[in-house]
Amino acid sequence: MPTELGRDLGLSAEDRERLVQSGIDLHMGNRCGSYIQMNQDVVQESCSEEGIEVLSIGNALKKYDWIKDYMWNLVPKDKDEYTRYVAEASDQKGYVIIARKGSSNILPVQACLYLGREKIQHVHNIIIAEEGSELHIVSGCASGQHVGKGGAHYGISEFYVGKNAKISFTMIHTWGGDIDVFPRSAAKIEENGVFLSNYVCMKPVHKIQMYPTAHLVGENSVARFSSVVIATPGSHLDLGSRAILGAKGASAELVTRAITKGGTIISRGHILGKTEGTRGHLECKGLILKDGIIYAIPEIEGNVVGTELSHEAAVGKIARDEIEYLMSRGLDEESATATIIRGFLDVKIAGLPDVLQKQIDAAIDVAEKAGF
Amino acid sequence: MLEIEDLHVKVGDREVLHDVDLRIKEGETHVLMGPNGSGKSTLLMTIMGFANYTVTRGRISFKDKDITHLPIHERAKLGIGMMFQRPPTISGLKLGKLLVATSGNKTEEVADYAKRMHMDRFLERDINKGFSGGEIKRSEVLQLMVQRPDFVMLDEPESGVDLENISLIGAAIGNLLEKEAHLMKRKKSGLVITHTGYILDYLDADRGHVMCDGEIRCHGNPREILKDIKARGYKECLECRQN
Numbered sequence: 186m187p188t189e190l191g192r193d194l195g196l197s198a199e200d201r202e203r204l205v206q207s208g209i210d211l212h213m214g215n216r217c218g219s220y221i222q223m224n225q226d227v228v229q230e231s232c233s234e235e236g237i238e239v240l241s242i243g244n245a246l247k248k249y250d251w252i253k254d255y256m257w258n259l260v261p262k263d264k265d266e267y268t269r270y271v272a273e274a275s276d277q278k279g280y281v282i283i284a285r286k287g288s289s290n291i292l293p294v295q296a297c298l299y300l301g302r303e304k305i306q307h308v309h310n311i312i313i314a315e316e317g318s319e320l321h322i323v324s325g326c327a328s329g330q331h332v333g334k335g336g337a338h339y340g341i342s343e344f345y346v347g348k349n350a351k352i353s354f355t356m357i358h359t360w361g362g363d364i365d366v367f368p369r370s371a372a373k374i375e376e377n378g379v380f381l382s383n384y385v386c387m388k389p390v391h392k393i394q395m396y397p398t399a400h401l402v403g404e405n406s407v408a409r410f411s412s413v414v415i416a417t418p419g420s421h422l423d424l425g426s427r428a429i430l431g432a433k434g435a436s437a438e439l440v441t442r443a444i445t446k447g448g449t450i451i452s453r454g455h456i457l458g459k460t461e462g463t464r465g466h467l468e469c470k471g472l473i474l475k476d477g478i479i480y481a482i483p484e485i486e487g488n489v490v491g492t493e494l495s496h497e498a499a500v501g502k503i504a505r506d507e508i509e510y511l512m513s514r515g516l517d518e519e520s521a522t523a524t525i526i527r528g529f530l531d532v533k534i535a536g537l538p539d540v541l542q543k544q545i546d547a548a549i550d551v552a553e554k555a556g557f
Numbered sequence: 558m559l560e561i562e563d564l565h566v567k568v569g570d571r572e573v574l575h576d577v578d579l580r581i582k583e584g585e586t587h588v589l590m591g592p593n594g595s596g597k598s599t600l601l602m603t604i605m606g607f608a609n610y611t612v613t614r615g616r617i618s619f620k621d622k623d624i625t626h627l628p629i630h631e632r633a634k635l636g637i638g639m640m641f642q643r644p645p646t647i648s649g650l651k652l653g654k655l656l657v658a659t660s661g662n663k664t665e666e667v668a669d670y671a672k673r674m675h676m677d678r679f680l681e682r683d684i685n686k687g688f689s690g691g692e693i694k695r696s697e698v699l700q701l702m703v704q705r706p707d708f709v710m711l712d713e714p715e716s717g718v719d720l721e722n723i724s725l726i727g728a729a730i731g732n733l734l735e736k737e738a739h740l741m742k743r744k745k746s747g748l749v750i751t752h753t754g755y756i757l758d759y760l761d762a763d764r765g766h767v768m769c770d771g772e773i774r775c776h777g778n779p780r781e782i783l784k785d786i787k788a789r790g791y792k793e794c795l796e797c798r799q800n
Contacts, residue, residue: 470648505608506645512629513605513639514659514704521630524658528650528683 194223200301200329206388206551207325208357208544209297215540216323218294220280224306227278236288237320238281242309245281252281255311259343259371259400267339267367271307279308279341282322284350289319293355293541300328300364303335310342314350314378321538322352326366327359337365344372346380348403353381353534355541357548360390362419368395374435376403382426383534384412385545387552389420389448396425396453401435401463408437411532413545415552416448416477425453425482430463430492441469442530445477446557455484458492467496472503472529474557503529519556527553558583558708558746559604563615566603572613573599574771581708584743586734586760588779589750591768592791597750598642600768601710604748605639606632619708638706640697640730642713642750646685652696653680660703667703674699674729690717691726698729709733709747715755727759736761754783767791 190211192201201211210216218232218239232239245252262272271277280296300306314320328336338360346352352372360366372380380399399408410426428437443450456465471479485494503525511521530549534542559581566574574596581587589597603610604617606629616625624632656667671677674695685693694714701709714730715723735743736759749756757779765779769791775782 504645507647509607509629510641510645510647511655513633513641514655514700515630515633516658517630518628520658524650524655525647528647528654531649531651 190221190229194228196329203327203330203359204297204299204325206357206548207297207327207359208323208355208548209295209325215292216295217290217292219297220282220294221297221299222278222280222306222308223299224301224304225276225278230280232294234288234290236285236318237290237294238283239294240281242277242279242281242311245311252311255313255343255345256309259373260341260369264369268341268369270305271309271339271341274307277309279310281311282313282320284314284318284320286315287317290321291538293321293323293538296322296324298324298326298338298340300332300336300338303333305337305339307339308341310340312342312352312354313345314347314352316347317349318347319351321541322354323541323544324354324356325359326356328361328364330361332361332364334363336361336363338367340368342368342370344370344380346372346374346378346406348376348378350375351379351381351536353383353537353541355383355537355545356385357544358386358390358393359388362389363391365391366393368397370395370397372397372399372408374399374401374403374406374408376432377405378403379407379536380409381534381536382408382410383537383545384414384424385548386414386422387548389417390422391419392421392423394423396427398427398429399437400429400431401437402431403435404432405434406432407435409534410439411534412441412443413530413532413549414441414443414450415557416443416445416450418447418477420448422448423451423453425455427455428457428465430456430458430465431460433460433462435460436464438465439467440532442532443469443471443479444526444530444557445471445473445475445479447475447477449478450480452479452481454482454496455486456494458487458494459489461489461491463492465494469498470529471500472526473500474502523553523557526557558620559748560618561604561615564603564612564617565614566599567611567613568599568609572771574603577615577773579766579773581746581748583746584740585763586747586749588757588762588765589748589768590752590765590782590786595768596771597768598712599771601639601712601748601750604710605629605637633704633706636707637710638701638704638708639710640694640701640712640714642716644685644693644697646683648683648686650684651681652676652684655684656680656700656703659700670699670702674702675725691719691722694718694722694726698726698733701733702729707745709745711747711749711756713750713752715751715753723755727756730756731759734760757783
């Protein structure tokens with residue numbers, strides 16, 4: 186195991202810090218496995234946890250013929266120009282993570298996708314949690330701080346959550362103000378399966394567009410999407426998540442905390458209840474700190490008796506009485522404001538291991554220290 | 558400790574307080590009574606320095622310093638603390654986190670005080686979110702215990718509180734005001750708004766004032782004033798204005 190990954194890769198101290206802020210443990214102390222991709226080069230694919238495999242997609246296809254059955258199964262090849270680009274690319278990259286039946290990891294697997302040049306980085310990821318397994322992943326996506334226009338990331342991710350299995354996927358983005366990012370993800374969740382998808386973006390990015398879908402096909406399956414994002418001037422974040430409640434007892438929760446400091450956030454969400462005995466809740470809260478746009482588009486759609494769906498969306502500013510209340514306890518206006526914003530962004534995710542919750546908290550803490 | 562002279566205060570376009578004079582010495586606790594809407598809370602909010610309350614005339618000085626136009630947090634740092642009647646709910650901000658921040662990271666002290674106020678189970682809860690009347694008051698007192706103000710303002714500390722909680726809150730407020738210390742040694746002062754007077758059992762208040770229509774109309778022994786009000790209501794205050 187290398188002493189410090191980023192140094193071995195020849196990254197500057199600043200860029201190593203950007204990886205750390207994206208949730209990458211350069212010393213591997215708190216990770217059980219790692220997939221590292223620099224631009225289009227696979228640098229590392231390993232896992233020490235018994236029953237969990239981390240492979241590049243190239244090696245996975247060589248090792249297991251059946252992997253191909255999991256590709257383009259949840260995300261259609263011809264969905265849009267980005268999926269077509271990845272499907273047609275000659276240098277196919279990305280990772281395959283398989284948690285075998287009954288396996289589990291307490292320390293997460295880390296997937297690091299690093300973009301260091303003004304080109305398109307593309308990946309196709311397959312994540313499989315077999316029956317009764319529990320798989321936790323932190324995906325740190327970052328670009329070098331000097332990467333300019335022309336840098337882009339296209340990522341296809343297909344998640345398969347088996348019966349009684351659980352996947353938590355925590356994605357932290359540290360891109361740059363010129364980078365375009367187009368993730369295309371979907372998950373299939375079987376009986377009693379749990380899928381937790383967490384997304385944190387506190388840093389500038391030129392454009393992100395994503396709308397992952399969870400297909401809850403098994404009885405009592407659960408999907409929870411949580412997003413915490415800040416849009417700086419020049420950033421355009423078009424984010425959404427969708428849950429299709431297709432089996433009795435399935436439930437979904439979609440939670441977003443969005444702050445604009447001058448950028449644009451489009452917060453979409455769609456829950457479709459198409460089976461009786463299903464529940465879904467969608468929540469989007471937005472704060473406009475400096476003139477920017479937060480456009481919340483929550484959609485709930487029920488087409489059967491016995492589905493219960495709800496949503497709440499609120500966009501506004503920090504209430505003056507809250508700031509003054511904290512000031513009366515001795516905090517100056519700036520600290521009071523930062524304390525309230527920090528609280529606003531504090532989303533505690535049920536079922537997430539402590540190490541990953543801390544990782545999310547740390548990413549937000551960095552933004553707090555920088556004065557939001 | 559606190560001196561208010563000829564204070565006139567506007568809320569929006571309306572003058573709510575007129576010509577208020579009040580002097581509270583070190584170690585003294587004063588009680589403020591008066592009908593609903595008479596301006597009692599406005600006076601407290603003005604002393605604390607809230608933005609909606611504009612002083613148009615007069616001055617407020619605290620520890621011989623003119624604080625009339627000082628920002629809220631600087632007044633808090635000088636030693637003014639307030640127990641709110643209806644504090645805001647702050648989503649996501651944990652009570653424990655605020656207490657640790659205001660205490661200067663004294664985690665153990667916060668845990669100890671929280672236990673004393675039966676609020677240890679609330680430290681991981683969002684401030685005031687879903688708190689009952691009694692829980693809000695306990696949270697407010699707990700925040701003041703951590704803040705250790707020299708001058709404590711209490712806006713109806715007993716409203717919405719059951720009898721068991723009143724004794725817990727009353728005793729804690731008594732501690733804040735050093736009521737256990739000898740009269741001559743007390744350094745902490747207080748100004749308490751009360752309608753029922755229940756809190757007086759714990760406070761040993763020195764002086765009472767009655768506010769009517771934004772003016773302090775009469776002064777005296779707090780228990781006697783309360784007795785009068787209980788017997789005759791605020792009718793005499795209104796008559797007082799006409800004289």
